[in-house]
Amino acid sequence: MPAVLARPWPAFLLRKVFEFVLALLALVVLTFIMVHLVPGDPARVIAGMDASAEQVEATRGRLGLDRPVLVQFWDYFVGVLTLDLGNSWRRPTTEVADVIVARLPFTASIALIGIAITVLVSLALGLLVAGLTRGNRNQWLDSGFGWITASALALPVYVIGAILIVVFAVNWGLLPAGGANQLTSYILPTTAIAIGPICSMSRMVRREAAVVLEQDYMRTARGWRISTARQYSKHAVPNLLSSTLTLSGLILAAMIGGAIIVETVFSWPGLGRTVVESIIERDFGLTRGIILTIGALAITANVIIDILLALVDPRTLRAGKALT
Structure with missing residues (x-):
């Protein structure tokens, strides 16, 4: 052994x-x-x-x-x-586990879609800005990118959600303002939950990509006239995955917590909205079960991301061993 x-x-x-x-x-x-x-x-x-x-x-x-x-x-x-979380304190005949099983898919769906959108958009956006501003070019783009992302990060998620509802649901009538009755109902809540993380992660990717693009192997690739798409996909992205995965684990945990606000704003029938209702009703049995579930999901997500990070970058195995 x-x-x-x-x-x-x-x-x-x-x-x-x-x-x-x-x-x-x-x-x-x-x-x-x-x-x-x-x-x-x-x-x-x-x-x-x-x-x-x-x-x-x-x-x-x-x-x-x-x-x-x-x-x-x-x-x-x-x-x-034994996965027996007891019964609701307000409704003794309702099992907490049944409520969680019914509401969890709605919360998990917007959280997983949100993190997928965040990772893909952040990588593409950060690499694009880093490539276009390499060598101190297009300083206006660098400044504008920093200003826009910083401004978006300053907005609370409920403000972003309210803006999306007013613009796309009330004024333009393009998307439903709430509920989960159709596929288009996913667009506004997942957008609201992903905007802040996209801004945060794309800023990190832009900084990391600026360093990667100036490495010798990237200069060699450009010297050999390798296509830009291949330079980025084969050489730049793999070197950005470690930091991106590390940050995405933290962001996913924050997204699960942020779902509480987003689901309330969009009347989304998930665990976030349910836990708010249970707190208002003083249904402590249901509140405890939902918080336990959300916390367990966040812990599990971070462990999975750590394993994926180790698969992508085996150096983390030795680093973790050195720390212990």
Whole structure:
């Protein structure tokens, strides 16, 4: 076994599994204590402020809040392991897992489409600007690109969403303002969730590409009259993938969190909108289950991106080993 772990890939995968499990355990603990940190008595909130003491006690017993905290945590932990997240506190006959299964595809779809659009557009845009401004050419383009992306980054996602609705749905009537009844309903929410990350990642790609395009191997490729498309696809893009994948992992996690705002703005029937509704209703059981799911998705996405990064750039295997 030690000889196997001395190899880069087994050691790397074992480390990632350990980090994954540790992060999930921390997430389980945080989502459990979240309910107990809510001001006031959760049983009183669920039963209603006009409920009698007997009704409050009955509600506390139904929710399991009358048991010792450690017993509550153990039951919650076992439930998570068995994918049993309990029932909604407001609607006792509704299972949290059923709500998540019904709403998760909507959130996952806009997040995955958004990250795909972000990576493709950012690579193309950053490379284009870097190529056109190479050697201090077209300084107006470099300045304009920096100003436009910085301005877009300063806008909150809900402002971007509102602008898109006003322009494309209200004024021009080209796209639906909300809901998920047709394929065109995906356009505005995915655009809103991707604009900020595109600006951030394309700025990074532009900086990295400016360095890559001045490397000796790129000068050699230009000297051999290799086509621009081949120069970029074969030599520039592979050297940009490491930094792009690293940033895309962070952006995907932010997108999953940003879906909460985007889904509310566009009345999108995903987990983001549902968690807002559950918080307003004080449905702490549903809130806890959704936050646990969103956090687990973000952790999983980052582990997958780390593995893809290791496949693209094996040097990260040795770097990770050196850090440990």
